[in-house]
Amino acid sequence: xxxxxxxxxxxxxxxxxxxxxxxxxxxxxxxxxxxxxxxxxxxxxxxxxxxxxxxxxxxxxxxxxxxxxxxxxxxxxxxxxxxxxxxxxxxxxxxxxxxxxxxxxxxxxxxxxxxxxx
Amino acid sequence: xxxxxxxxxxxxxxxxxxxxxxxxxxxxxxxxxxxxxxxxxxxxxxxxxxxxxxxxxxxxxxxxxxxxxxxxxxxxxxxxxxxxxxxxxxxxxxxxxxxxxxxxxxxxx
Numbered sequence: 060x061x062x063x064x065x066x067x068x069x070x071x072x073x074x075x076x077x078x079x080x081x082x083x084x085x086x087x088x089x090x091x092x093x094x095x096x097x098x099x100x101x102x103x104x105x106x107x108x109x110x111x112x113x114x115x116x117x118x119x120x121x122x123x124x125x126x127x128x129x130x131x132x133x134x135x136x137x138x139x140x141x142x143x144x145x146x147x148x149x150x151x152x153x154x155x156x157x158x159x160x161x162x163x164x165x166x167x168x169x170x171x172x173x174x175x176x177x
Numbered sequence: 178x179x180x181x182x183x184x185x186x187x188x189x190x191x192x193x194x195x196x197x198x199x200x201x202x203x204x205x206x207x208x209x210x211x212x213x214x215x216x217x218x219x220x221x222x223x224x225x226x227x228x229x230x231x232x233x234x235x236x237x238x239x240x241x242x243x244x245x246x247x248x249x250x251x252x253x254x255x256x257x258x259x260x261x262x263x264x265x266x267x268x269x270x271x272x273x274x275x276x277x278x279x280x281x282x283x284x285x286x
Contacts, residue, residue, distance in 0.1 A: 102278040168220040
């Protein structure tokens with residue numbers, strides 16, 4: 060079945076540095092990918108919707124200049140957390156849509172990336 | 178009001194018990210509905226879709242009531258391995274998934 064791969068699974072970085080997380084659809088083309096963030100004991104919150112070849116659409120309250128999203132190809136979207144701070148420490152998960160119609164869509168999740176900013 | 182609401186639990190049940198979770202959603206235009214399972218520190222995984230006619234998959238039964246805007250999940254004969262957080266997920270236009278806060282289930286021997 061379709062697989063979405065996310066890398067790295069865990070990363071520790073120093074405050075003020077930038078971290079890039081990759082999300083790849085391995086055996087299907089994903090015109091749309093979604094980025095979520097999950098803080099401990101909370102639900103997943105959508106950060107942004109990434110469309111191949113165009114600018115990402117960010118949810119209210121998510122800083123587009125801080126969380127840079129690039130969806131340069133149909134199989135890869137990246138999320139870069141710039142100037143990371145300890146409060147950015149969280150579980151970041153991507154998902155990708157397979158299919159082009161609402162009724163035929165299936166959403167697959169990456170394995171998630173644990174970011175710890177020290 | 179949250180778009181998708183769930184009782185956070187935890188629901189502590191013995192093995193073999195039947196347990197039911199409910200979920201309510203606020204957007205009457207929501208198009209499709211799912212239950213996902215999330216284990217601790219892992220990504221969510223699709224458990225089952227929820228259809229208006231109700232659907233069953235082994236020990237799991239999901240039902241949708243569009244008029245009342247709620248979704249349910251019934252787990253029969255609970256196993257230890259069912260312990261997880263169950264996420265109610267609503268799919269609005271454009272495949273925007275909205276997650277409920279999750280209901281934590283703990284099945285004990």
